[in-house]
Amino acid sequence: MRVTNSMLTGRFLFNLQNVLSRLEREQDTLSSGQRIRRPGDDPPGAYKAMRLSTAVSDTQQYVKNAEEAASFMNITDAALNQAVLTIQRVRELTIYGANDTVPQPSRDALAAEVEQAIHELVQVGNTRVGERHVFGGDRTLTTPFTTTVDPITGLITAVTYNGTGPLSPPPPPPPPPVPPPNPGILWVEVGDGVKVATNVTGDVALQPVIAAAIQVRDDLLGGNVANLSGPDLQDVDDAMDDLLKHQADLGARTNRVETVLQRLKRTDVDFQGMLSKTMDADIPKTIVELKQDENVYRLALSSGARVIQPSLLDFLR
Amino acid sequence: MAGTFFGIEIARRALGAQQRALDVAGHNIANANTKGYSRQVAHLVSTTAYPPARLGIHRPEVAGQLGTGVTVASISRMHDAFIQNQIDGETTVAGQWEMRQDALTQIEQAFLEPSDAGVRSSLDKFWNALQELGGSSESAGVRAAVTQHALELAGAIRGTAARLDPLAKNIDQTIRERVLRINAIAGEIAGLNREIAAVVAAGQTPNDFLDRRDQLINELSKITDVAVIDRAQGQVAVSAGGILLVEGEYTRTIEAVSDPATNGFVRLQWEGLGAPVAIGSGELAGLFEARDQIIPEYAQKLDELAFTLITEINNVHQNGYTLGAPPPPAGPDGGLFFTGTDASTIDVHPAIQADPNKIAASANGESGNGDIALQMAAVKSKKVMVNGTVSPSDFWAATVAALGVQAQEADGIVEQQKLLLEHLSALRESVAGVSLDEEMIGLVQYQHAYGAAARVMTTMDEALDVLINRMGIVGR
Numbered sequence: 160m161r162v163t164n165s166m167l168t169g170r171f172l173f174n175l176q177n178v179l180s181r182l183e184r185e186q187d188t189l190s191s192g193q194r195i196r197r198p199g200d201d202p203p204g205a206y207k208a209m210r211l212s213t214a215v216s217d218t219q220q221y222v223k224n225a226e227e228a229a230s231f232m233n234i235t236d237a238a239l240n241q242a243v244l245t246i247q248r249v250r251e252l253t254i255y256g257a258n259d260t261v262p263q264p265s266r267d268a269l270a271a272e273v274e275q276a277i278h279e280l281v282q283v284g285n286t287r288v289g290e291r292h293v294f295g296g297d298r299t300l301t302t303p304f305t306t307t308v309d310p311i312t313g314l315i316t317a318v319t320y321n322g323t324g325p326l327s328p329p330p331p332p333p334p335p336p337v338p339p340p341n342p343g344i345l346w347v348e349v350g351d352g353v354k355v356a357t358n359v360t361g362d363v364a365l366q367p368v369i370a371a372a373i374q375v376r377d378d379l380l381g382g383n384v385a386n387l388s389g390p391d392l393q394d395v396d397d398a399m400d401d402l403l404k405h406q407a408d409l410g411a412r413t414n415r416v417e418t419v420l421q422r423l424k425r426t427d428v429d430f431q432g433m434l435s436k437t438m439d440a441d442i443p444k445t446i447v448e449l450k451q452d453e454n455v456y457r458l459a460l461s462s463g464a465r466v467i468q469p470s471l472l473d474f475l476r
Numbered sequence: 477m478a479g480t481f482f483g484i485e486i487a488r489r490a491l492g493a494q495q496r497a498l499d500v501a502g503h504n505i506a507n508a509n510t511k512g513y514s515r516q517v518a519h520l521v522s523t524t525a526y527p528p529a530r531l532g533i534h535r536p537e538v539a540g541q542l543g544t545g546v547t548v549a550s551i552s553r554m555h556d557a558f559i560q561n562q563i564d565g566e567t568t569v570a571g572q573w574e575m576r577q578d579a580l581t582q583i584e585q586a587f588l589e590p591s592d593a594g595v596r597s598s599l600d601k602f603w604n605a606l607q608e609l610g611g612s613s614e615s616a617g618v619r620a621a622v623t624q625h626a627l628e629l630a631g632a633i634r635g636t637a638a639r640l641d642p643l644a645k646n647i648d649q650t651i652r653e654r655v656l657r658i659n660a661i662a663g664e665i666a667g668l669n670r671e672i673a674a675v676v677a678a679g680q681t682p683n684d685f686l687d688r689r690d691q692l693i694n695e696l697s698k699i700t701d702v703a704v705i706d707r708a709q710g711q712v713a714v715s716a717g718g719i720l721l722v723e724g725e726y727t728r729t730i731e732a733v734s735d736p737a738t739n740g741f742v743r744l745q746w747e748g749l750g751a752p753v754a755i756g757s758g759e760l761a762g763l764f765e766a767r768d769q770i771i772p773e774y775a776q777k778l779d780e781l782a783f784t785l786i787t788e789i790n791n792v793h794q795n796g797y798t799l800g801a802p803p804p805p806a807g808p809d810g811g812l813f814f815t816g817t818d819a820s821t822i823d824v825h826p827a828i829q830a831d832p833n834k835i836a837a838s839a840n841g842e843s844g845n846g847d848i849a850l851q852m853a854a855v856k857s858k859k860v861m862v863n864g865t866v867s868p869s870d871f872w873a874a875t876v877a878a879l880g881v882q883a884q885e886a887d888g889i890v891e892q893q894k895l896l897l898e899h900l901s902a903l904r905e906s907v908a909g910v911s912l913d914e915e916m917i918g919l920v921q922y923q924h925a926y927g928a929a930a931r932v933m934t935t936m937d938e939a940l941d942v943l944i945n946r947m948g949i950v951g952r
Binding site: 160161162163164165166169170173193195197198199200201202203205206208209210212213216217220221223224227228289290291295296297298299300301323342343345346347348351352354438470471472475 | 508509580581584585587589590591592596597599600601603604607608610611612614615838840842843844845846847850853854857869870872873874876877878879880881882883884886887894898901902905906907909910911912913914916917920
């Protein structure tokens with residue numbers, strides 16, 4: 160085949176363009192750290208990268224949700240602990256006050272202590288995290304427990320629960336939509352479609368102990384020993400059992416959240432690893448390719464220069 | 477016997493012919509870098525010998541035949557029409573795929589995926605904000621964040637649509653420019669046809685005109701697929717889409733007519749005939765495809781995503797209670813979350829922008845209930861697109877992947893065509909290209925021959941000088 164100068168220069172330019180194109184790509188990959196700069200670079204990789212980015216973002220949000228839920232549940236548990244200690248003290252006061260030999264003034268003093276205990280229980284019931292009340296069910300901005308005070312004696316006569324819960328469901332909305340099946344629950348999502356109940360409602364956990372304490376105080380003031388050692392003590396025991404049961408249930412739910420949290424954190428790391436493998440440039444490989452292409456570039460330039468320069472003119476006199 | 481001055485005639489012919497050959501070599505060298513130039517070769521042929529054959533009894537009794545010198549029989553153009561044809565054909569294909577590649581690259585740049593600057597990232601952040609709302613629906617800070625991320629999502633979608641919008645209009649403009657070029661080229665080819673016919677009628681070869689016409693046809697081939705038909709006297713007819721564009725000295729004009737039915741985009745028709753121009757391949761085909769199929773397809777997918785988000789989230793939102801709303805048995809007061817119908821009109825409802833408490837997160841009117849917020853978040857993964865088979869997140873990722881596949885294919889074919897054209901170009905050069913070394917050698921050859929012929933002339937002259945001035949002067 161006859162070869163002309165312009166064939167040599169044409170081929171030289173063509174190959175040079177190809178090498179430069181590869182060099183440009185490698186340099187861009189290294190300086191951006193990204194293997195996939197546009198969908199056309201690796202279409203299935205781009206799809207995977209987008210889905211993984213979404214998965215990482217979702218997982219990190221679930222981690223956040225779970226951490227906040229665990230923290231909320233721990234605060235709830237601490238408050239319940241305090242309520243348990245308080246009602247235990249009321250129990251002791253009840254037993255002591257049920258003794259026939261205790262004079263009434265002593266019982267009055269005991270009643271005053273029980274009154275304090277009632278105030279404490281109400282305070283526990285109104286525990287807040289930020290602006291959110293812990294024991295009010297999902298009516299979180301309303302103070303769950305309000306007291307009615309007798310103006311003359313200064314004693315609490317009634318404690319009303321203003322929140323929502325299984326014992327105090329809110330009125331149903333007009334159909335449709337369907338009201339939530341478990342009223343008063345604060346749900347948190349810790350996975351795709353996975354929800355955890357994070358609260359305990361005041362109506363089932365605290366109102367029984369408060370009611371029992373009020374009864375004890377009244378009977379102490381009235382000197383009703385028979386009631387104190389009988390039904391009152393029974394009520395206090397029953398209420399305390401209920402409280403402990405709810406605390407245990409909360410504990411089990413908290414454990415579940417902590418387990419899910421650990422799993423989510425591992426999943427987060429896994430997803431991020433997969434995303435990095437898909438999207439990030441393989442730096443060592445790219446550097447090797449860059450070095451190779453640099454060599455090819457130099458060779459192309461030097462060999463091209465050697466070939467296109469000399470001509471017959473150099474040798475004719 | 478041949479005439480007295482026969483020798484001088486031979487020398488004269490030699491000088492003339494070598495000089496012509498030098499001129500042709502000079503022309504080649506001058507045009508060594510001219511695009512589309514085909515090298516020319518002077519064909520030196522021996523002139524008719526003496527005595528001629530078939531004289532019968534009038535034949536002179538001499539040794540024969542005696543050569544009479546040389547002449548340039550023709551100056552021909554080294555050219556392979558078949559390769560040129562192939563080049564034109566592959567150029568047409570390359571033109572079409574280059575236009576496709578351009579459009580797809582521009583769409584990739586508009587989408588900005590799979591980076592953190594695209595719609596996917598905004599959608600994920602909006603979802604995160606809704607999750608926060610589900611867990612802390614009383615919080616003013618969280619509500620403000622939801623509004624903010626919703627605005628960012630709407631902005632990201634509108635921004636992408638805004639980047640796609642001018643693409644089609646630019647392509648329309650490019651089509652108009654290409655049509656002007658086609659008509660200009662057709663006019664030039666017709667002019668060249670006339671010149672070529674005149675030269676061929678005079679019995680000569682219009683080499684440079686032919687080169688120029690081939691180049692014009694190549695340029696035309698890139699723009700649209702044309703068929704070239706040889707006519708008498710070296711002329712050609714060019715037809716596009718089955719209708720003659722150039723015939724002899726006459727041309728037909730293509731009009732780009734603004735069509736109100738397609739929002740003012742042009743369609744092409746033949747002037748006078750009114751018939752539409754059938755475009756099969758070439759840049760024009762690629763441009764029309766980009767304008768009418770590729771870009772609208774992706775713009776429509778973006779619109780679909782926006783519409784789905786707007787509809788599904790609004791559907792959930794209006795069953796919710798805002799913060800501070802009257803509780804049941806009063807009904808839900810959610811209202812609209814997003815306004816708009818497609819990617820260029822999606823926005824957050826002004827009531828929500830003004831007051832984040834108007835985000836209806838609660839399903840039962842209680843401040844701590846965030847079920848509606850969680851349901852809105854669930855829209856991202858709800859299989860509500862493509863006949864209920866694909867979620868919005870997946871739909872978008874799949875759209876980007878489809879774009880990537882098309883872009884990758886276009887890249888591959890454009891590269892392939894470049895390689896093919898380079899190869900064909902080398903073949904063409906091999907036949908038609910000027911090799912400076914070759915021409916240099918030719919120059920040396922012709923120069924030597926010229927010098928030698930001049931010496932022949934001098935020798936003949938001296939011989940005649942002896943004959944004329946120094947014979948027959950005996951005794952003078």
